[in-house]
Amino acid sequence: MPILKIQKNISLAPLTTFKIGGPAKYFVEVSDEEALLEALQFAKENNLEIFVLGGGSNILISDDGFDGLVIKIQDARYKIQENKIEVSAGASLSSVVNLAMQNSLSGLEWASGIPGTVGGAIRGNAGIPLGCMADNAESVEVIKVQPLVSQRLNLRKSECKFAYRNSIFKENKDLIIISAVLKLEKGDQEEINNKIKEIIKKRSDTVHPNPKKPSSGSFFKNPKVENQELINRFEKDTGQKAIDSKIPAGWLIDEVGLRGKKIGGAAVSEKHANFVVNVGNAKAQDIVMLSSVIKMKVRDELGVQLQEEVQYVGF
Numbered sequence: 569m570p571i572l573k574i575q576k577n578i579s580l581a582p583l584t585t586f587k588i589g590g591p592a593k594y595f596v597e598v599s600d601e602e603a604l605l606e607a608l609q610f611a612k613e614n615n616l617e618i619f620v621l622g623g624g625s626n627i628l629i630s631d632d633g634f635d636g637l638v639i640k641i642q643d644a645r646y647k648i649q650e651n652k653i654e655v656s657a658g659a660s661l662s663s664v665v666n667l668a669m670q671n672s673l674s675g676l677e678w679a680s681g682i683p684g685t686v687g688g689a690i691r692g693n694a695g696i697p698l699g700c701m702a703d704n705a706e707s708v709e710v711i712k713v714q715p716l717v718s719q720r721l722n723l724r725k726s727e728c729k730f731a732y733r734n735s736i737f738k739e740n741k742d743l744i745i746i747s748a749v750l751k752l753e754k755g756d757q758e759e760i761n762n763k764i765k766e767i768i769k770k771r772s773d774t775v776h777p778n779p780k781k782p783s784s785g786s787f788f789k790n791p792k793v794e795n796q797e798l799i800n801r802f803e804k805d806t807g808q809k810a811i812d813s814k815i816p817a818g819w820l821i822d823e824v825g826l827r828g829k830k831i832g833g834a835a836v837s838e839k840h841a842n843f844v845v846n847v848g849n850a851k852a853q854d855i856v857m858l859s860s861v862i863k864m865k866v867r868d869e870l871g872v873q874l875q876e877e878v879q880y881v882g883f
């Protein structure tokens with residue numbers, strides 16, 4: 569029986585890629601299912617709201633922190649069987665990309681360079697235009713948090729309701745991912761490795777801000793646009809197709825002239841306009857205000873409503 573180390577008043581900023589946010593009232597790291605169940609029991613007994621933390625790379629924590637129990641999923645376990653990898657939720661996505669490459673398994677190269685854990689990636693159906701978690705996930709093991717006894721469930725891919733940056737896990741806060749089976753295919757190790765290097769280079773050349781400017785990745789989802797004139801303008805300007813009538817949020821933000829816009833310690837990245845960056849001791853409030861300005865300007869000038877991809881926690 570593991571002994572849970574529940575800590576009080578733990579600063580969350582260092583546990584996020586934004587490096588922003590106040591403390592967790594209670595905080596615990598869990599490295600297996602038993603510890604997770606114990607943590608859930610503690611929350612129930614003390615009537616605490618829970619927040620499950622992975623790599624902290626898709627969230628903005630409020631300056632007041634989180635007034636409940638933050639459960640950090642910390643486990644990293646892998647099992648390879650032929651062309652499948654079973655991986656625990658706390659493993660980093662990049663460690664699975666590497667493991668797949670080392671075992672000449674192809675199909676996960678698209679995920680190279682995306683920070684965070686497997687659990688966080690499954691929940692948000694993380695991806696890029698080349699691929700997303702839904703392409704690889706075969707099944708997902710979860711703990712369903714229930715008032716009486718929490719239950720372990722195995723969901724097949726078809727039950728996960730994956731969609732663009734969405735899944736059943738995003739819709740249901742009571743589902744905590746504990747592991748997933750990812751399906752890949754046999755490939756050539758050198759080719760896989762070259763592809764990984766190519767993707768990482770492209771990301772660092774064109775997307776990722778300087779590591780000294782922390783962020784939470786793409787701040788807004790790419791919206792579906794109805795205005796055909798705007799779609800034509802985007803396609804003519806970039807030479808790209810607006811697949812499913814979706815236009816990159818970064819292009820829209822650029823169109824309204826907000827690249828580089830600063831409020832307090834928050835700024836729109838100079839490198840990629842859909843990245844909001846912390847340029848020095850930003851408060852969560854600075855990020856929220858900048859986000860409001862972006863949404864208002866894009867709505868007023870282009871008639872498009874942006875929606876945050878980054879999740880606000882503790883607001």
Ligand SMILES: Cc1cc2nc3c(=O)[nH]c(=O)nc-3n(C[C@H](O)[C@H](O)[C@H](O)COP(=O)(O)OP(=O)(O)OC[C@H]3O[C@@H](n4cnc5c(N)ncnc54)[C@H](O)[C@@H]3O)c2cc1C
Binds near residue numbers: 585691
């Ligand atoms: C520089 C940078 C580049 C990025 N590029 C991309 C990209 O190309 N594509 C992309 O899709 N994303 C990208 N992101 C965003 C982010 O990396 C992904 O969304 C990532 O999958 C989030 O995983 P995480 O473990 O960090 O989740 P967290 O930020 O810790 O959590 C996000 C949400 O998932 C929930 N969660 C976490 N673990 C679990 C679990 N085990 N069970 C249930 N819920 C859970 C949390 O409660 C929270 O609601 C980028 C981020 C950065 C900083």
